[in-house]
Amino acid sequence: xxxxxxxxxxxxxxxxxxxxxxxxxxxxxxxxxxxxxxxxxxxxxxxxxxxxxxxxxxxxxxxxxxxxxxxxxxxxxxxxxxxxxxxxxxxxxxxxxxxxxxxxxxxxxxxxxxxxxxxxxxxxxxxxxxxxxxxxxxxxxxxxxxxxxxxxxxxxxxxxxxxxxxxxxxxxxxxxxxxxxxxxxxxxxxxxxxxxxxxx
Amino acid sequence: xxxxxxxxxxxxxxxxxxxxxxxxxxxxxxxxxxxxxxxxxxxxxxxxxxxxxxxxxxxxxxxxxxxxxxxxxxxxxxxxxxxxxxxxxxxxxxxxxxxxxxxxxxxxxxxxxxxxxxxxxxxxxxxxxxxxxxxxxxxxxxxxxxxxxxxxxxxxxxxxxxxxxxxxxxxxxxxxxxxxxxxxxxxxxxxxxxxxxxxxxxxxxxxxxxxxxxxxxxxxxxxxxxxxxxxxxxxxxxxxxxxxxxxxxxxxxxxxxxxxxxxxxxxxxxxxxxxxxxxxxxxxxxxxxxxxxxxxxxxxxxxxxxxxxxxxxxxxxxxxxxxxxxxxxxxxxxxxxxxxxxxxxxxxxxxxxxxxxxxxxxxxxxxxxxxxxxxxxxxxxxxxxxxxxxxxxxxxxxxxxxxxxxxxxxxxxxxxxxxxxxxxxxxxxxxxxxxxxxxxxxxxxxxxxxxxxxxxxxxxxxxxxxxxxxxxxxxxxxxxxxxxx
Ligand code: HEM
Ligand code: HEM
Ligand SMILES: [Fe+2]
Numbered sequence: 001x002x003x004x005x006x007x008x009x010x011x012x013x014x015x016x017x018x019x020x021x022x023x024x025x026x027x028x029x030x031x032x033x034x035x036x037x038x039x040x041x042x043x044x045x046x047x048x049x050x051x052x053x054x055x056x057x058x059x060x061x062x063x064x065x066x067x068x069x070x071x072x073x074x075x076x077x078x079x080x081x082x083x084x085x086x087x088x089x090x091x092x093x094x095x096x097x098x099x100x101x102x103x104x105x106x107x108x109x110x111x112x113x114x115x116x117x118x119x120x121x122x123x124x125x126x127x128x129x130x131x132x133x134x135x136x137x138x139x140x141x142x143x144x145x146x147x148x149x150x151x152x153x154x155x156x157x158x159x160x161x162x163x164x165x166x167x168x169x170x171x172x173x174x175x176x177x178x179x180x181x182x183x184x185x186x187x188x189x190x191x192x193x194x195x196x197x198x199x200x
Numbered sequence: 201x202x203x204x205x206x207x208x209x210x211x212x213x214x215x216x217x218x219x220x221x222x223x224x225x226x227x228x229x230x231x232x233x234x235x236x237x238x239x240x241x242x243x244x245x246x247x248x249x250x251x252x253x254x255x256x257x258x259x260x261x262x263x264x265x266x267x268x269x270x271x272x273x274x275x276x277x278x279x280x281x282x283x284x285x286x287x288x289x290x291x292x293x294x295x296x297x298x299x300x301x302x303x304x305x306x307x308x309x310x311x312x313x314x315x316x317x318x319x320x321x322x323x324x325x326x327x328x329x330x331x332x333x334x335x336x337x338x339x340x341x342x343x344x345x346x347x348x349x350x351x352x353x354x355x356x357x358x359x360x361x362x363x364x365x366x367x368x369x370x371x372x373x374x375x376x377x378x379x380x381x382x383x384x385x386x387x388x389x390x391x392x393x394x395x396x397x398x399x400x401x402x403x404x405x406x407x408x409x410x411x412x413x414x415x416x417x418x419x420x421x422x423x424x425x426x427x428x429x430x431x432x433x434x435x436x437x438x439x440x441x442x443x444x445x446x447x448x449x450x451x452x453x454x455x456x457x458x459x460x461x462x463x464x465x466x467x468x469x470x471x472x473x474x475x476x477x478x479x480x481x482x483x484x485x486x487x488x489x490x491x492x493x494x495x496x497x498x499x500x501x502x503x504x505x506x507x508x509x510x511x512x513x514x515x516x517x518x519x520x521x522x523x524x525x526x527x528x529x530x531x532x533x534x535x536x537x538x539x540x541x542x543x544x545x546x547x548x549x550x551x552x553x554x555x556x557x558x559x560x561x562x563x564x565x566x567x568x569x570x571x572x573x574x575x576x577x578x579x580x581x582x583x584x585x586x587x588x589x590x591x592x593x594x595x596x597x598x599x600x601x602x603x604x605x606x607x608x609x610x611x612x613x614x615x616x617x618x619x620x621x622x623x624x625x626x627x628x629x630x631x632x633x634x635x636x637x638x639x640x641x642x643x644x645x646x647x648x649x650x651x652x653x654x655x656x657x658x659x660x661x662x663x664x665x666x667x668x669x670x671x672x673x674x675x676x677x678x679x680x681x682x683x684x685x
Contacts, residue, residue: 010372010438013445017376020449024456031475039399039467046399046467092396097325099336099394105259110466111543112402113338115615116245116258118630119543128627147254153631157249160257168325179398185473187465188625189539 041088045183049087052077052174056181058125058193066186072198077174078136087174094175097168106159109179111187117159124173124180125193132196136173143169206576207671213576216296217282217364220303222574224279225567227307229661231272232560234314236654238264243650246643260321263334263341264314269555270339271310276563277417278357280424281377283570285361288427289368295360302356309349313342330394337401339409340391347392354385372441376448377423384416399467406462413554414483414525415455421521421562422447422490425514428562429494431569432511433501443493450486458483464535465542473535480533484526494518506675507572507580509590509667513565516598520557528553528605540620545642546612553605556597567664572675579673589663596656603649611642 006012042048047069055072074081082090098104104113107120118126128151129135142149144166146159164172204210211219242261244251252261286293293299316333323329330336331344342350358381365374391408395401426440460476494515498505505511528550532541541547568590572580584590615633623629633639 008442010442010445013442013449014372017445017448017452021452021456024452028456028459031471035403035463035468035472036400038469039397039403041397041400045469046397049396088396093325095396095398095401096327096330096394100323100325100329100334102259102263102322102334102336102341104336104338105262105341106257108543109398110402112405112462112466113543114259114262115543115545115548116242116262118627119625122625123627126627151627151631153628154635155249155631157631157634158253160254162322165324171325175396182399182467184465184467185470187539187542188620190621190624192624192626192629 047181049091050084051181052087052177053081069181090171090174091178094171097172101162122180122191124177127192127194139173140169206578209574215286217286217293221279221283224275228272228275231268235268240650243647273559280566284427285364288374289365291368294363298356299360302353306353309346313346373423373426380416380419387411402466410459418451428514429497432505432507435497447486454479454482461533477534484530487522487526491518491522510565510568513561517561520561524553524557540616544612544615545608549605549608549612556601575668577675578668578671579675593656593659600649600653600656604646607642607645611639614639
C-alpha cells in the first residue's frame with residue numbers, strides 16, 4: 001500500500017470524503033438558518049397571511065430586471081377585512097384543501113408538481129378571470145364545478161370535480177391570493193397579470 | 201454443500217438475509233409493473249383526456265405511478281443491502297425474525313396505502329385527510345400514519361444492518377453504507393410536518409427529494425456498485441473502496457449545495473441562484489468518475505465476468521446515471537435556463553431518464569446476481585439457451601425509456617418556448633403550448649415508447665423467473681483475491 005502515491009491511497013481519500021461532506025453540510029445548515037428566516041411568513045419575500053386584505057400586483061422591477069409582487073392598497077378578499085389570525089386560519093384551510101385534493105399531482109405550485117394543468121403560482125392574477133370585480137366569485141364557482149366552467153382552449157382537457165365545498169373553495173382562493181404575493185425572483189417571467197385598479 | 205441440482209431455484213441455498221432479500225425483490229418487481237401501468241394511464245390522458253375522467257383522474261394515476269416507483273426502489277435498495285450484508289460482515293444477520301416481521305408490516309402498509317389512493321383518492325380539506333388518506337405532496341404522498349410505520353420498519357432495517365456489521369467485521373464499503381443509511385432515513389423526517397407556508401413546505405420537501413436522489417441514494421448505489429464489480433468482475437477490494445471514497449467526496453461535495461438548484465423560484469434568497477447554479481453544475485463530475493470506474497474495471501478484467509445480464513445492467517447503470525442525471529440534469533440546472541424550463545416536460549424528460557438510468561438499472565443487476573446464487577451459482581454467462589430474453593428485455597427497456605425521454609424533451613422545448621417564454625405562463629398560454637403540433641407529437645410518441653418499455657418489462661419478469669432453469673453448467677470462479685478479501 002505505502003508504495004502508492006498519496007493521491008491514490010485509500011486512507012487519504014477516506015479523510016477527504018469525511019471532511020468534504022462535513023464541510024458542505026455545515027455550510028448548508030448555516031444557509032438554512034438564513035433562508036428559513038427569509039421565507040417565514042411575515043418576512044419581506046414571503047408576506048404575512050393578512051396580505052390577502054390588500055391588492056397584489058406583479059410589476060416589472062427595473063432595478064432587479066424582472067417582475068416582482070407589489071402590495072397595494074386595501075382590497076379585502078370577499079369584502080371582509082381579516083385579522084392576521086383569521087387570515088392565517090383561512091390560508092391554512094386552503095393549503096390543507098390543496099393537499100387533501102392532491103392539486104399538485106396535476107398542477108405545479110411555485111413551478112413544482114405535475115404538468116397536466118397550468119401553474120398556480122400567479123393564478124390569482126390570471127387575466128382569464130376577466131376582471132377584478134368578478135374574479136373572486138368566478139374562482140369559487142370554477143373550483144366548485146370545474147366541469148361546467150371548463151375552458152380547455154380547444155383541448156378536451158378538463159379539471160375534474162373534486163367535491164370542494166364553498167368554504168373550502170373560498171379558503172383555496174385565499175391561499176392562491178397569498179401565494180401570488182411571494183417574491184419568486186421573477187418566476188414566471190413575462191406573466192400578463194390581470195388588469196386591476198391602480199395599475200400603471 | 202447441498203444436493204439440489206444446479207439450475208433449480210432453491211431458497212435453501214441462501215442465507216437468512218438473502219432469503220429476505222428475495223422477498224423484497226419480488227415485491228419491488230410487482231410494484232415496477234404497477235408503476236408502468238399507471239404511467240401508461242397518465243400518459244394516455246394527455247392524448248385522450250376523457251379516459252378516467254372523474255373516476256381515475258390524472259392526479260390519481262400519477263400519484264400511484266411515482267409512489268410505486270419510490271417504494272419499489274426503496275424495496276430494491278433494502279433487498280440489495282440485506283443480500284450483501286452477511287457476506288460483507290462475515291456473520292449471520294442478528295435479527296432475522298424481526299426483519300421478516302418488518303417486511304410483512306411494511307408490505308401490508310404499502311398495500312393499504314395504495315388501496316386508499318385508488319378507492320378513497322381524496323378527502324376533505326382537514327388535517328385528518330393528511331393523516332389517513334393522502335398527504336398531497338409529490339413523491340411523499342403517503343399519509344402520516346404510514347410515514348410513521350415506514351420509519352419504524354426502516355429503523356428495524358437499520359438496526360439489523362449496523363448490528364450485523366458490528367458483530368462481524370466492518371469494511372470501507374460497510375462504513376460508508378451505514379453512515380449513508382443514517383442520512384437517508386434522517387432526511388425522511390424533514391418531510392413529515394404540515395405547514396400552510398408553501399415556501400417553507402417546498403424548502404424542506406426538497407431536502408427529502410433532492411438530498412435523497414442526488415446525494416444519499418447516489419452513494420448507496422455507489423456502495424452496491426463497488427460490491428457488484430467485485431462480484432461480477434472480481435475487481436480488487438482496495439481499488440473499489442478507494443473509488444468509493446472519491447465518489448463520496450465528489451458527490452456530497454457537489455450535491456449537498458447543489459440542492460440550491462431547487463431554491464431559485466420558491467421565495468428563497470437570491471444567493472441560491474449562484475450557489476445552486478454553481479454546485480449543481482459540478483454534480484456531473486462524480487457521475488463521470490463512476491462511468492470511468494465501471495468501464496475501466498471491466499476493461500482491466502477484459503469483460504470476463506461471471507454474470508452477463510448483471511454486468512450489462514451495471515454498465516447501463518453507469519451510462520444511464522451519467523446521461524440521465526449528469527447530462528439531462530446539467531442541461532436545465534443553470535438559473536438562466538431553468539427560468540424557462542422549470543416545471544415543464546423538460547423536467548419530466550430528465551426525471552424519467554435519471555430515475556431509470558441511475559436506479560432501476562442497478563436494482564435489476566443485483567436481482568440477476570441474486571437469482572444466479574439461488575440457482576446454485578449456475579453459469580449465467582455466454583450461450584444461455586434462453587439468452588435472447590435478457591437481451592431483448594434489456595434492449596426494449598432501455599430503448600423504451602430513451603424513446604420516452606426524447607419525446608418528452610421535444611415537448612419540453614416546445615412548452616418552454618411557447619408557454620414560458622412567449623406567453624408568460626398564463627392559463628391560456630399554458631394551453632397554447634399544449635395545443636402545438638410538436639408538443640402533441642411528443643405526447644403520442646411518449647405513449648408509444650411507454651408501450652415498448654412495458655413489453656420489455658414483461659419479458660424481464662419472464663426472464664427473471666425462468667433464466668437458467670435448465671442450465672447445468674456451474675459458474676466459473678473469478679479472481680481468488682476477492683473471494684478471500
Ligand atoms: C440520479 C439522480 C437524479 C434523479 C433521480 C433526478 C430526478 C429528478 C426529478 C424526478 C426531478 C423532478 C422533481 C419534481 O417532480 O419536481 C428533478 C428535477 C431537477 N433535477 Fe434532477 N435528478 C437527478 C440528478 C440531477 C443532477 C445531477 C442535476 C444537475 C446537474 C439535476 C438537475 C435537476 C434540476 C435543475 C431539476 C429542477 C427542474 C425544474 O426546475 O423543474 N438532477 N430531478
Ligand atoms: C411505462 C411507461 C411510462 C409512462 C407511459 C410514464 C408516464 C408518465 C407520466 C404521464 C407522468 C406524469 C408527468 C406529468 O406530470 O406530466 C410521469 C411522471 C414520472 N415518471 Fe413516468 N412513465 C413511464 C415509466 C416510468 C419509468 C420506467 C420511470 C422511472 C423508473 C418513471 C419515472 C417517472 C418520474 C420520476 C415522474 C415524475 C416526473 C416529474 O415530476 O418531473 N416513469 N410518467
Ligand atoms: Fe436536484
